[in-house]
Amino acid sequence: MAKKKDKGNNQNSGKNSIRTPIVCVLGHVDHGKTSLLDKIRGSSVVNAEEGAITQHIGATIVPLEAIEEMSGTKGKMNFDVPGLLFIDTPGHHAFTTLRSRGGALADMAILVVDINEGFQPQTIEALHILRNFKTPFVVAATKIDRIHGWRKTPNAPFMTCYNAQNERVQTILETKTYELVGKLSEEGFNCERYDRIKDFQKNIAIVPISGITGEGLPDLLMIMVGLAQRYMTDNLKLTVEGPGVGTVLEVKEERGLGTTLDVILFDGTLNVGDEIIVGGNEGVITTKVRSLLKPRPMQEILTEERFDRVKSISAASGIKVAAPGLDGVVAGSPIMVVKGNREELEERIRHEMQDIAVKLSEEGIFIKADTIGALEALSKELEQHNIPIMRAEVGPVSRHDIVEIATVKNPLMSVLLAFNTTKLPDANEMLMSDQMENVMIFESGVIYHLIDDYLEWEEKTRRQIEKQSFEKLVMPAKISILPDCVFRQSNPAVVGVRVLSGKLQAGVNLIHLDGRKVGKMKQIKKGQDNIQEANEGEEVAISIEGPTVGRQINVGDSFYVDIPEHHVKVLETEMFSHLNDSMKNVLDEFTHMKRKEQPFWGK
Numbered sequence: 001m002a003k004k005k006d007k008g009n010n011q012n013s014g015k016n017s018i019r020t021p022i023v024c025v026l027g028h029v030d031h032g033k034t035s036l037l038d039k040i041r042g043s044s045v046v047n048a049e050e051g052a053i054t055q056h057i058g059a060t061i062v063p064l065e066a067i068e069e070m071s072g073t074k075g076k077m078n079f080d081v082p083g084l085l086f087i088d089t090p091g092h093h094a095f096t097t098l099r100s101r102g103g104a105l106a107d108m109a110i111l112v113v114d115i116n117e118g119f120q121p122q123t124i125e126a127l128h129i130l131r132n133f134k135t136p137f138v139v140a141a142t143k144i145d146r147i148h149g150w151r152k153t154p155n156a157p158f159m160t161c162y163n164a165q166n167e168r169v170q171t172i173l174e175t176k177t178y179e180l181v182g183k184l185s186e187e188g189f190n191c192e193r194y195d196r197i198k199d200f201q202k203n204i205a206i207v208p209i210s211g212i213t214g215e216g217l218p219d220l221l222m223i224m225v226g227l228a229q230r231y232m233t234d235n236l237k238l239t240v241e242g243p244g245v246g247t248v249l250e251v252k253e254e255r256g257l258g259t260t261l262d263v264i265l266f267d268g269t270l271n272v273g274d275e276i277i278v279g280g281n282e283g284v285i286t287t288k289v290r291s292l293l294k295p296r297p298m299q300e301i302l303t304e305e306r307f308d309r310v311k312s313i314s315a316a317s318g319i320k321v322a323a324p325g326l327d328g329v330v331a332g333s334p335i336m337v338v339k340g341n342r343e344e345l346e347e348r349i350r351h352e353m354q355d356i357a358v359k360l361s362e363e364g365i366f367i368k369a370d371t372i373g374a375l376e377a378l379s380k381e382l383e384q385h386n387i388p389i390m391r392a393e394v395g396p397v398s399r400h401d402i403v404e405i406a407t408v409k410n411p412l413m414s415v416l417l418a419f420n421t422t423k424l425p426d427a428n429e430m431l432m433s434d435q436m437e438n439v440m441i442f443e444s445g446v447i448y449h450l451i452d453d454y455l456e457w458e459e460k461t462r463r464q465i466e467k468q469s470f471e472k473l474v475m476p477a478k479i480s481i482l483p484d485c486v487f488r489q490s491n492p493a494v495v496g497v498r499v500l501s502g503k504l505q506a507g508v509n510l511i512h513l514d515g516r517k518v519g520k521m522k523q524i525k526k527g528q529d530n531i532q533e534a535n536e537g538e539e540v541a542i543s544i545e546g547p548t549v550g551r552q553i554n555v556g557d558s559f560y561v562d563i564p565e566h567h568v569k570v571l572e573t574e575m576f577s578h579l580n581d582s583m584k585n586v587l588d589e590f591t592h593m594k595r596k597e598q599p600f601w602g603k
Ligand SMILES: Nc1nc2c(ncn2[C@@H]2O[C@H](COP(=O)(O)OP(=O)(O)OP(=O)(O)O)[C@@H](O)[C@H]2O)c(=O)[nH]1
Pocket: 027, 028, 029, 030, 031, 032, 033, 034, 035, 036, 090, 142, 143, 144, 145, 146, 209, 210, 211, 212, 213
């Protein structure tokens, strides 16, 4: 395939051109995502031929020639990939919002990790998101210039920088890199420093870089292009002549233009006057492109018009679309040019908007998030923790949500996880009311924290509930009447007994070992004191309503506590692990006796 240069809008021509791969940058707060993107933008401007850089909305295209210039590989490599398109908004929020065909819009990602701080909660979260979306990625280990004693070689390839360091600094870098390798391996990824990798399909590359000095940046960009070239070219084929297909990055009010859409166009061509179709809050919106706008170059930003108008734009590009009737468009929605296939496209958009890949269960928790992508990311994490979801919605937490949750019977499920979204004031008011006491709301901008908080609460609540229900159950016990301890014959009979096994509680019914009824045991006394329970081996006095000693019962007789059938069910299933051996033994004897005549008793 002929080598092509990225010349801005129409960089891809021909039927099966390869489009520019779309790249997102993810990572923990302050680890250097923005600095890296700024550096990439700055370096590509410096290194590209005049005219090669075009301004994009919401994205930066780094042409192949700029990457080759930086890495000193100009004319040495034979790449078809025309460059890389970086989404300007970093972070997993943008990543998950930008969807295409139910997956991530980004073809690849850079996971930024501050080499000095290592893995942090959002690093892990980003990693899980990349795994869920099956997005190929490279790890940029940033801030190498902060390693104590680092000698800077601005904008140089990594190996040049590495060789300029003394042994101590090199050792620190090695150690820190291996800490990352270890962490990634804990998460199930095989990683290595990029220069030691033989098979890039099996190993994920770690590239040490600095977003401030630009050290290692040429290698990072080169690896990204190489990966796209070798493993993704099939996914990157596009037909420029075809109708435009893109994703809405942002919905913005612009002075003089009304509501506009910042769009990443990833396939085909979009023209002024084209009929377009896009997803809105209240269904599918169809309208006509009034203008297509690109930002003006930096030096002209002070002129009256902030945008340049173009008649037509081809993928992959970032472009602002002005058109009537765009209120209510949802960020992350697909946008497509209609070419006589309106119904089919309407159906596709409807499907994409509704087909949030959230598995719903009959019983489960509620989740809310600010965008479809965020909701999906949260649901996938919950799925991995086996936490069922009953309802998943985009938007802020409302009064209505609280009322709905309050009707959930299972106390462990009357819960809402709010990811990156707010509570409306009337929802807060509602939560204050007594009837809403059982409703639990967890809020966070980090999925990881939400799930941890929920699991911690769930465990605590589960234990409390178990404790309460355990206390209400009749426990198994076997007792026997001691000789010389008949204190009263009847009404009630008062006798001394020994607890042979299990736990004897006050208020239970007693039966003979063959199942015949004895009577209700009222009190347990130890010395002069009334007690509520006695354990194996203890000798106590009990009062029994009903039998007379010497008639229905005699010295030396043994009895079981008569456990109601539904208590047996709970004891044998949920509570079995809470019973001690003595209780388990007597429960076994007791059910054996009961099941002689009714094999399924208590099952
Ligand atoms: N020395 C050095 N400082 C860096 C590097 N990368 C980022 N920084 C500094 O680290 C701080 C945070 O960097 P940002 O680029 O804003 O980090 P971010 O990940 O975009 O942060 P958020 O947008 O808040 O998530 C800033 O003070 C940067 O100047 C680097 O490679 N070397």
